Every structure is written in structure tokens, then in C-alpha cells.
Amino acid sequence: MPTVKTKAARKPKYGHHAPSGRGCIYVNRKIVYLQGAYNSAESWADYDKRCRELAGLRDTPDVFHLAVDHIVEKFMAHARVYYRKHGKETSEVNCHQQAFRPLLQLYADLRARDFGPQELKAVRELMIEWGLVRKSINRHVGRIRRAFEWAYEEGMIPVETATGLQLVKALKPGRTLAKDNPKVVGVSQEAIDAVKPFVTRQVWAMIQVQLHSAMRPGEVCRMRRCDIKMVGKKWEYTPPVHKTEHHDVIRVVALGAKAQAIIREYLKPDLTAPLFDPREARAEFVAKKYRKGAKASRRKTAPDHYTLAGYECSIRRACEKAFGMPDHLRKIDPKLDRVQQADLKQQAQAWRKMYCWHPHQLRHTAATRIREKFDAMGLDGLAMAAAAMGHQQETTAETYARRQTAKAHLAMEHAG
Numbered sequence: 001m002p003t004v005k006t007k008a009a010r011k012p013k014y015g016h017h018a019p020s021g022r023g024c025i026y027v028n029r030k031i032v033y034l035q036g037a038y039n040s041a042e043s044w045a046d047y048d049k050r051c052r053e054l055a056g057l058r059d060t061p062d063v064f065h066l067a068v069d070h071i072v073e074k075f076m077a078h079a080r081v082y083y084r085k086h087g088k089e090t091s092e093v094n095c096h097q098q099a100f101r102p103l104l105q106l107y108a109d110l111r112a113r114d115f116g117p118q119e120l121k122a123v124r125e126l127m128i129e130w131g132l133v134r135k136s137i138n139r140h141v142g143r144i145r146r147a148f149e150w151a152y153e154e155g156m157i158p159v160e161t162a163t164g165l166q167l168v169k170a171l172k173p174g175r176t177l178a179k180d181n182p183k184v185v186g187v188s189q190e191a192i193d194a195v196k197p198f199v200t201r202q203v204w205a206m207i208q209v210q211l212h213s214a215m216r217p218g219e220v221c222r223m224r225r226c227d228i229k230m231v232g233k234k235w236e237y238t239p240p241v242h243k244t245e246h247h248d249v250i251r252v253v254a255l256g257a258k259a260q261a262i263i264r265e266y267l268k269p270d271l272t273a274p275l276f277d278p279r280e281a282r283a284e285f286v287a288k289k290y291r292k293g294a295k296a297s298r299r300k301t302a303p304d305h306y307t308l309a310g311y312e313c314s315i316r317r318a319c320e321k322a323f324g325m326p327d328h329l330r331k332i333d334p335k336l337d338r339v340q341q342a343d344l345k346q347q348a349q350a351w352r353k354m355y356c357w358h359p360h361q362l363r364h365t366a367a368t369r370i371r372e373k374f375d376a377m378g379l380d381g382l383a384m385a386a387a388a389m390g391h392q393q394e395t396t397a398e399t400y401a402r403r404q405t406a407k408a409h410l411a412m413e414h415a416g
Helices: 041-054 068-082 091-107 117-129 134-153 159-165 189-194 201-213 217-221 257-264 278-289 308-322 338-355 360-376 381-389 394-400 406-415
Strands: 015-017 022-027 030-037 228-231 234-237 253-255
Touching (some): 022 041, 068 134, 091 117, 117 159, 201 253, 201 278, 201 360, 217 308, 217 360, 234 257
Antiparallel strands (some): 228 234
């Protein structure tokens, strides 16, 4: 059970006075302006000074007086600058916010220097109570550690606080009450072929390119002609945005003959235009469904390239149609009461877990096929799969390119 905290005197919230551009706080319902510009070091120093005065800590020699919520507030300001790609915040900003929710619920007013391993374990127990899966909990705990390490670097907490949190070990599978999601595995060819009649020409091409190149879904969504180096029979695709670019890693995807044949159909005169355009897919759908001169339904303007969410949604809807999802689960009646709607949503979620697949599984399928093929040739299939997927270590590729049991059964037949 979470440790019961002793709530300290509530301090005023750091605010922004937009007309003057300065920081401010409210004391007894009156605004007090802080020195310096909003969110500047001078403004935060004045804020700390006034908080200490209000708490009666004017003469205390302790310099590590900041509360946990203050540390979180300052770290999030740092995170919004640090976690950026191409001028936009990455998903890590939101992930940190989710990680700090249970932390602030339990220990918002606790002095940061007093936050130790036992408090971190209490936060972790609250995550388990909320139903988070084990791997997500371990990642969130790592984000909390990262925030306190940053606070130590900035001189906000003593080194003992930051190092003490490192002693909390990660949750291991099967040895905790936290649940585990099933491991992602490849999708069968039968399940892939089943969705073909229910996806657009562009989405089907993206699926086939993934199968023949083992690239990530986000990489195939943003393919452009200017990013493809066409030299003879050897084509190389350099994604403009990829997962490990912040590690200074250059991602190069080798495109074979089958992938080249698919891509040729979508090459455009405009070198910077995405190969797979959802607007073209929409126009083809309208031309096929509506007679000439009829008006289509009103929709917002589609983006010029498929987003990862849109790509996943197209495949999920195709799976629902291909495998016959019941209508009462696919379109839940809003007139039902909340209890009935919640029950139907759980049933729909369970149905989708059983029948639907997502584009990330195509990367697993492609990697497994590469490993099987080269293992059958007597070569190192795992190394070939790692090279195709752009992994620096073979152990990472082993997560994707799983060994099949066919060889094990064949070996047992001969041995038995």
C-alpha cells in the first residue's frame, strides 16, 4: 500500500502574468509580481525566496527545500525544450506527464530531498493498482529517476537522493502483480491477404513494401522520391524522420526488386511529394462509390501523407470487415446507458485483440522470413535480419526475428 505522506503547508502556484510578461503568485487573493521575466532564473529564484518566507523558512540554512511538485514543474519546462524533433515536441513529453501523475498524487508537497526508494516503490504500487502493464511501469519509474537526476545536476537536491532511487530494481516478469501484455509477433500471410479487398490501393502497397523491406510503419508513411537513391538494381531509402536519429544514427533501408516494382507505380514528378497520398486514395474511393456529378460527404481536408494513426486505423477497420466484427460491437449505440456501453466496449476490445493486427507486426513478419530463409541456406539468418532492420545489435533483432518451431519438430522426428 502507498505510504501515507505528511502534507506540508501549501505553497502558492507559480503563474504567468501575460500583460507584463512576468511571473506571479497569489497571496491572500492578491497578486504578487516576481522579479524578472516569466520562467527566467531570476523569476524562479524570487519565487523560491517568497515561498520560503511564507513557510517561515527565512533563516533556515537548508538549501534543498524544494517540494516534489516544484521539481516536476521545472523538469517539464526542461523536457519541452529537450525532447524535440524537427521543431516539434516528441511523445516523450506526454509520457513524462503520465509518469508524474501518481508521483504528484502521493508526494506533491513532500520535500524532494526526502523522496527515497520507499516512496518510489509506493508510487510504483499505485501504478500497479491503476492497471498499468509491467513494462510501462518500469519505463515510468525510469522517467521519474531521470527527473531527479536532472534536479541533482541543477543543484536542487543532494546526491544521496538521486543515487538512492537507483537502488530500486525493475519489476521482473512473473514476480509481480503487474500484468504483462502479450509479446508482439508476426502476422500470418492468410490474415494479411484477408484485408486486401477492404483497404485502398495505397494502403495495400504500403503493406507490401513493409513486408519486402522490414521497415517501420512510420518510415513507409513518409516515403518520398527525393529520399530514395536509385543506382542500378540497388535502391536505398533514407527516411527523413526515424526512431533513432537523436542517437546520431543514419538509417538506410535497402529496397529489393519486389519493393522496387511496387514503388515504381507511385513515383511522381514532384520529388518532395509523399509516394502514398491519402488524398489520392480518397479521390479514387469517391470516384468509385459515387456516380459522376454526385456530391461526396463533407470531410476535413486530408493530409498529404499517411500518419501512423491513420495507417493503423485503415488496417484495423479492414480487419473488422474481413473477419466479420458484429455490428453492435463495431458501432455501439449511444442511446444505451453507460454500463451497457462500457460492457460492449470491453467486448469490442477483446474481439479486436483476437482478430485485428497492426502494421508493427509486419516488421516482425518480414524479419522472421529473412531469418528463416538465410538459416535454411546455412547462413547467419539473425545477422541478416539485424542488418535489414537497421539494428546495431543482433540481440535486438532477435525480438523481431523469432525462431520457428518447425525445425524443432523436424529434429525431434529424427531423434525420436
